[in-house]
Amino acid sequence: MATLTTGGAGFVGLDVARMLLEEGETDITVFSRNPSPARLGNLADRVTAVAGDVGNFSHVLEVVKASRPEVIYHLGAMLTGPSHIDPASSIQTNAMGTFYVLEAARLFDVRQVIFSSSIGSYGYNLDGGDLTDTTLQRPVSFYGATKAFGEHLGLFFKDKYGLDFRGIRYPSVIGPGVTTPSNVQYTSWMIEESAKGNPFTVWTTPETKVPVMYITEAATATVQLARAPLQDIKMVNYLVDGLKPTPTAGDIADAVRARIPNAEIDFVPDPARPGLHGRSQSIDDSYAREEWGWRPTHDLPRMIDDFLTQLART
Template structure:
């Protein structure tokens, strides 16, 4: 795809960032994508440079120097890790976002993406089907920072005309990076243990139902949203992004179709109370109506891809 866009990704070393960086580089060309992170590494042939998004001058400088036209701001501390240090999580998650917004306004960036989360929902949301407009009363500092971030994005759009777009991700399942400290990350780690023929200790109860999405769908949704004509975007806080919904026992049964002897021990910890506050299903109909969103993957299709890809990775590690 030929483009004049210059795209900046912050926090690109995480689970979503790793996959999104590859997809954007494939779509727009490596010369048009700058993948940055606080802890730089290499994603295939895509170099990731250092960027501390809490440093105002650094954010301003990189946008100006490279004439950035689009930003995907992924830098954040996730839900479970965030509860270990609430003050640091608030500082990183909110300050970095405000830095990106202010610099984007100053340098006339055309589009900015903010990843929100189902963590914005709390006890007031409809547990069986959280709607786009359910009241937000999150119970984690991560969820609070995401709810506030949505409102800051809406404010910059309403006051300054900055084209901010956002998705409320459910739990994201992918094989490109290790789990990053989210409450739904059991649905990633469980595959790592299964392909290594190890039992898994699950920190949620077997019947804890949560919304999930496969990484390929999450990346596709992100790019589809960002490429949708501006006039079609009706939600300027954050779109609910639906994928599929399941409980740990269901993912175990799916994995056992490949590994019949796979065993799981259920030992709920502090993450159970976080999961209990979240809805088991989110209504994504506004996303479908405004920009045609539709998920593709079933649970067994996810299991098949995760097991196939992770088996390759662990086989290569054994050969080293």
């Protein structure tokens, strides 16, 4: 089965490609701004790499026409930090790019599009309790607004054209190699910087709690959603959770110190991020569990161990 992954050389995209290869897929096209051999690593000679911009309709049409995928994993996006700095580019990449992917899928009879969304589509100012798939979406970040738009755009294409569209709302995804800043990237950086012997200052309070998921589980959930029988897909856009119970920033720091005793981690809340400090948010991903059997397998100690093992290989 032919597959195309936008943002395929990115953080989650590489793990999705790796997982597809492990499952025996051989016709995989990775579409990204810079799918260089250095970036693709040991996947470079096993996938078709195409350089391009998801915010350019011609690029999207060309790669879909050439690869003729049955499934598109649409993972390419500008994240929270860059979207805040350059909203015009974020509109082009995240909003128009999603439209371009969906329209290309329609034009070239692609069966399925899997869309990477985010809990950022909800926002911070919630009325307590767990986030669910029926919680009102009121994003406060530009990135979150584009993700909410993408979800509803996909529903339009599903309802009007019969496209098998499915969206997955990731929590904060933890893993080595994160380079793009966002409000909650301290979750990855406190582990990676400590492993490198560098001190790290977390820009929120130890009590701050945000849902997190390890990178390999994000890829697993993405592929599992794509594989689920169509008749089981009712909610269409799904929250997925990772670690349970949801750890605080302090919990993650303590787990790092347990494995790296000389880790220097301190907490200095950034006054420019008032909506983050003391936040206590958890996910109820019942629909993903009930409709397509999602079950995370990592706890906090295992996640730290896997992170450090993966980092040591790079």
